[in-house]
Every structure is written in C-alpha cells, then in structure tokens.
Amino acid sequence: MDASTLIPAQADLPALKSAADRCTACELYEPATQTVFGSGNPQAKVLLVGEQPGDVEDQRGVPFVGPAGKLLQRAVAEAGFGPGAVYVTNAVKHFRFELRGKRRIHQTPQPEHIRACNPWVAAEIAAVRPQIVVCLGATAVKALLGSTYRVTKDRGALMPYPGPGAEPETRALITIHPSAILRMPDDAREQGYADLVADLAVVAAAVA
Numbered sequence: 001m002d003a004s005t006l007i008p009a010q011a012d013l014p015a016l017k018s019a020a021d022r023c024t025a026c027e028l029y030e031p032a033t034q035t036v037f038g039s040g041n042p043q044a045k046v047l048l049v050g051e052q053p054g055d056v057e058d059q060r061g062v063p064f065v066g067p068a069g070k071l072l073q074r075a076v077a078e079a080g081f082g083p084g085a086v087y088v089t090n091a092v093k094h095f096r097f098e099l100r101g102k103r104r105i106h107q108t109p110q111p112e113h114i115r116a117c118n119p120w121v122a123a124e125i126a127a128v129r130p131q132i133v134v135c136l137g138a139t140a141v142k143a144l145l146g147s148t149y150r151v152t153k154d155r156g157a158l159m160p161y162p163g164p165g166a167e168p169e170t171r172a173l174i175t176i177h178p179s180a181i182l183r184m185p186d187d188a189r190e191q192g193y194a195d196l197v198a199d200l201a202v203v204a205a206a207v208a
C-alpha cells in the first residue's frame, strides 16, 4: 500500500491525521502503539520536522513531548517564538525500535521508511503552507532535501525549499536534532544547545 492513496484531496490537518491513523504503508505500524501525527499551529509560519516519535511520543500520540521535545520547546521559546507559534512533526510517523528486555531502544528509520512516509509530511507542509521548513537532523534532511545536504556543513542558513509540499516562496533551514544534544558529552551540551537556539533565532527573525 502506498501512503499517498490514503490522502484525501485538499485535506486539512484533522482529515490528514485521521487518515494517517490507518496507515500501514510500511512495517513500522505493527509494533508501534499508534501513528504520531504533527501538532501545533495549523497556520504556523514555521514548520519543524524531526526524525520519528520516541518512546514517550509513541505512548502519548503527540510529537516532541519526551526529553528531546522538551529541550526543543525551550529552544524554540528562547529563539524568540511566542507560545503556539510553530507546527512540529516528524519525517516518519511511527516509532522504530528494538526490544531489549522490557526496554524499547530507538532505531534510526531506514530509507524505505522515510520514502514510505514522505506523502504524510508533504501533505502536512502543503496544508500548513509555512514560510520556513526547519529540518531537525539528518533524517529530516534526507526526507525533505535529499542526500546532498549535511547537518554539519549546511546548518544555520536559510535556503530555498524545493522539497515535498513546497510552494515557490518556501524556504528551509537545517539544524541539529535536539536528541543529538542530549547525547553530547556534558562539556559540549551547553554549546550544542546554544547553537540550536542560534539557528532557530535566524528563523524567528526571518518571519518576525
């Protein structure tokens, strides 16, 4: 099954979310608890795309509510966005994990999962029509901009966004995924967080 066959024409976000709940376009739906669709301001000027839901998000059905999500919320506010200003989602809508005992350990989604799930994030971008799409980390970059871009090399600068769901004026910005900051050694984490805030501040200033 191709996810695009589930997407109603001219669908708004509630219709998309409801359709995505039934998606079985790749095997990730099976062990996961539920589809975790995007959330936030449906008319946001800025749409942030991460990798996939984590353990907490999978259980609650809401993106960016676990430890990395809390860090991102703090960084978004510190960068100058008001409450409820942005829309957040993921490139892949089901949690990919490996069971180790009772623990569910995050596994990076594979190219086939990113490809299979692409119609959903494209439809979200088309429905929200943001001015800027922020790619948080390598999976979002691969899903939306392709494999020529690298987070380390290309982060922090506004660029044209030619990806799925784009309109002619849409721009993109690449930055680090907040979970990568949580994995940094103690002595690097503060700088990692400051760099994320600085990248997001570029976006906030551009849409102010």
Ligand code: SF4
Pocket: 003, 020, 023, 024, 025, 026, 027, 028, 029, 035, 092, 093, 094, 113, 116, 117, 118, 120
């Ligand atoms: Fe569908 Fe995406 Fe879930 Fe795969 S990860 S089943 S494509 S919603």
